[in-house]
Amino acid sequence: MLFMRKFPSTTEYLIRNEHNRTVHNVRSHKIQAQLNMIHLEIFPEQKTFKTKEAEAALHVSSVRAQCLLKFQLRPVMGWQRDAIPSCNTEEFVKEASEVPNLLEEKGWQREKSFEVVFLGTGSALPMKIRNVSGTLVNISLIPNTYLCAGAEIPKQRVKSFIQALLRKNDLDNFQTCTVHHCKNSFACSFTHMSGWKLAFSGDTMPCNAFVQTGKDATLLIHEATLEDGMEEEAVDKKHSTTSQAIGIGMWMNAEFIMLNHFSQRYAKIPLFSEDFDDRVRISFDHMRICFQDFKILPRLIPALKTLFAEDIGEMEERRELRNPRGSSSEASSEQKMADEGRAPRSVETKRLKTV
Template structure:
């Protein structure tokens, strides 16, 4: 592989940058007490991960010694770069996989579409920017859990600063072109020829196939080349990014790029362009593309591609929309009209668009696995569940009798309701609160928050971003703040008004380091430490957010974890909302949340996993409900579910008519709260299979705990 750099023509000189390879250190496992050894407690992740890594290293060593060339080589557009989707090209072979760029949300798409990250060993960055690198930390968390021992990160100089800045994203003027050549593949063993030469079946044939010459029992020497078919030359593909029209002259004048394939131009099969349409349709860029010849396919990854990508969340939303279209509005899934001049050789891409380089008989575009959403089929699947249809009818009959008392604001939109890492249907933590028609407040901002916002609001997204006045981050864990930089960048293109950032010290340090070491971003926000609101108020903040009161309190989770209480300033419908962040039950939250109108509380674990919840300083379902009862909350919404409950949590007898559960893309006004408990029977019918799985798993867990208790009792006697 060769990498060639080119720059914006605003730079003083054009030069070739060498490839810098840095070692991507794995993130440490969090919250695991390695001294606990009982079978009913979580196993020591450190030991398990080390075993996985050792197995992966052995497999990698075995693969390195294997001279057999992969017969499968595909370019898979994992993230097609449309608005709200990441930019990522996944290259798959039988033994290894490679990633070109890793935008925010890449790991979620990889998990949903079952692309095996266990084989990922190299990430290549075409240009240091948020769009290409904001998903690396999230991807690392997933790779850590499946035992990937090491990822090599390739890209421009100083890319190692990502690690020192909490593995985040850089921006400068250098962009890269990667030229990648597949290994030549030996021809097929000609069995008929081997029979004619009287070569006995067995290991000698294997040696000939691997390129070794052999000596037969009669002392005849058989050369491998005499019994092997013609060699298949390795094809070449190219990956590049030309970020703006300012880079075009530098690109087209860089002779090194074309020289790298000039002697093998007939082997160049495809060029992948992480390039915006304004560049793609520039005559200089078109002329440069034409120099590759008519036989080369060009693959486009940019914002003009079709948007739908997440099948799981769209599927769930369509079915929930059948229950209540106000609380669960359909997601925005526009099919863009491509502004690129698409031809047979220039293709815009959908999520999972694939291009085959091997085997040779499949060479070219594969349109069979493209992501699509069949709304009618998804609805029919739900209606095929007889208990669901019957329960849905009862819910709608009850709903039709309600008196219309719509209270439009405040309005709460759950953008992310899962914990730790995103799943198909639950993204990481983010709750959007529309205080009124002109003011929005974001509670936590996990990776992929902007994508969730865009899928919810569609064409309204820019207007909503302009209305956003503050982001509150409850604590320093990655699943609560990795989406900040991308959101800041998107918002900065719409308004120059600084965003209030109410955040803990570690996140403050990260933003300040980014500003000092990478690029000036301090003008985009104004920082306030969460701690300030424990003991004092800030009239300027209250006025900005149109609130009467805002308080924080320390909660037991990790260091500098905070709970939040705020009261709107609208009369006569002023309301008090409390948000727990991540925490185990604590009187501190009960104190500041006393008599609130709404408590939004994490419920990471089912009741049977109380020991694990305590170990990780989280709450169980019943504990969260009890907190609401203790503080006198008029209503409690449970959120931040472990991804083991990706579709539906475990229900119990503590649920009441004052308790509801959150889903991603759920919109709740205060007049809607009474609906949430009433729809639970219908939800149970819709997700009956998942509920049965929960019951079976819980029963198995209880049996294990009983065996452990019995074993302890036997030892004591």
């Protein structure tokens, strides 16, 4: 670091590089620490915020950059650390430990030739607990590949790149279809040479074309932006409700259904519908799943309901206030669905009308 010699010996250096690990979202750390108690590998601990490199190794006066660290110029010059977020993982774990009947599933040796990592599971805007949707698929331990085909890229180049991607990841087939959201919205599916198939909806209303594209998928990842009872809002925003997403999975004959892209009103956990069964799972930020996890995930639902019981209760109260049982608005909604040839919500997923 020869450039440091150009500065006076009294200079203090602010170090900001890949070795810095600082807490920026305490609520996210808290949720992840508590989920980690339920399952060690599906909900891995977030990285510690301690640095890898000892400060003494620099041999100069230095300060590690931290989230919300401030340098005050006046009236007294110096560092201000009062706003730096701090988290105590032990306190978070202790709080969750006091919840009765909280299940802890022990980890096991997992085959990671196929792994799905949920980098974000929320919709619209990033919030404190759920980031905007982002899903990473790791195949055969090959470094992750991000495919982005822009409008200005010649079609032949895109085609050649996709063919190379298929060969590199031992994929037998890759399909896309247009879906009902904004212009140029697509869903996709891909099939591995070993036989498994993954279907991903992106943002969409229930869509027949996607049912065909994802037919007989091993894993369907489908958006479930809104809860049941908000079908009209889902149509306005061109999204799916929980039961609509599950219904698509049933039509598709998907072996497992993973719901994601939740409205940020369901920050910690979405509301469960009556259509949940052993094929249906819900996603969380930082969650990692592989084939062996598919069958264990339903066993985690009771623990998740216990951990977030207070939040679920509050959401159910809001739903009741928004749409009281027997209200004229609900009756008119059911009548409107009947007039359109659609089944009432209680059986809608059995005969889902897609567009």
